Amino acid sequence: MPSPNTRALGFLNLIYSAEMIETQAAKTATPPAFAIADIAGTVGIGLRAPHYQAMLAQQPALGFLEVHSENFFGDGGQPLKYLRAFRAIYPMSLHGVGLSIGSTDKLNLNHLQKLKRLADAIEPALISEHLCWVGVNGRFVNDLLPLPYTAESLRHVISHVTQVQDFLGRRISVENVSSYLEFVDSDIPEWAFIQEVSDRAGCGILLDVNNIYVNAMNHGFDAKNYVDAIKPGSVTEIHLAGFQDTGEILIDTHGDRISSEVWALYAYTLARLGRVPTLIEWDSDLPALDVLLDEAKRAGAIMQQVPASLHPTQRRTHAA
Numbered sequence: 001m002p003s004p005n006t007r008a009l010g011f012l013n014l015i016y017s018a019e020m021i022e023t024q025a026a027k028t029a030t031p032p033a034f035a036i037a038d039i040a041g042t043v044g045i046g047l048r049a050p051h052y053q054a055m056l057a058q059q060p061a062l063g064f065l066e067v068h069s070e071n072f073f074g075d076g077g078q079p080l081k082y083l084r085a086f087r088a089i090y091p092m093s094l095h096g097v098g099l100s101i102g103s104t105d106k107l108n109l110n111h112l113q114k115l116k117r118l119a120d121a122i123e124p125a126l127i128s129e130h131l132c133w134v135g136v137n138g139r140f141v142n143d144l145l146p147l148p149y150t151a152e153s154l155r156h157v158i159s160h161v162t163q164v165q166d167f168l169g170r171r172i173s174v175e176n177v178s179s180y181l182e183f184v185d186s187d188i189p190e191w192a193f194i195q196e197v198s199d200r201a202g203c204g205i206l207l208d209v210n211n212i213y214v215n216a217m218n219h220g221f222d223a224k225n226y227v228d229a230i231k232p233g234s235v236t237e238i239h240l241a242g243f244q245d246t247g248e249i250l251i252d253t254h255g256d257r258i259s260s261e262v263w264a265l266y267a268y269t270l271a272r273l274g275r276v277p278t279l280i281e282w283d284s285d286l287p288a289l290d291v292l293l294d295e296a297k298r299a300g301a302i303m304q305q306v307p308a309s310l311h312p313t314q315r316r317t318h319a320a
């Protein structure tokens, strides 16, 4: 049971945080628009609610923050207040998990309207979605399901991505997902499929290096071949995360430190693609903020090894 002093300190923290939120939110009346060039060559972390207080207190030097778009689809309240407070300090990346771009269902107009409203309010540097489907016939699952990689699904996804970009009036990026099975009908390599989506829809690629490694191990291909097939100018962001090894397959849990194999693949990827903005993703078994910052520091050190000439935009950080 907490002591009275502990409770008092907690109360003071609450007051402090509320004032800080109000102050930061006031600064966002007209948030400056951030372009992707503003986060070039930087490292960010996924912003999760348990870290809000520590982040506001420390304001660590990070290039950007990324949030799950759907968590801020409400009409107001504390989530948006916090988001505006952080947006006053950092460029933001909106990362969606529920648009279901790959589904044969029509795109959900209500979902798109909420995403557009959020983007217009936050003015993110990046908006991304997953190259997957999360439901069909109006029924949804809590997972990012892989697509069959065929000419037919390619045309379908390109049409959906184009519709999303037209509706938002913004370019989006699509992320490669981890998978544990493959469709027998797939006749296009995953890396060729996502590059083709980018080329023909005009969207960016959010390249999740951990997902490449997980899929390479699960499906038996060379992860470096995947990276080699991706055009440098297509990639707008890189994701790094931890996986779980069950002994039979690798599962993309986002619940551990980044593995040494993925760090090595990240270095290989940057050497090919240049200083692409990189995000540390951590969603389950969330550790203390310092652990995420430590991973971000390691990513930044690897990025510094890449010749700046591979990316013309100078590195910037925001906050302290």
Ligand SMILES: [Fe+2]
Pocket: 175, 208, 239, 240, 281
């Ligand atoms: Fe990711």
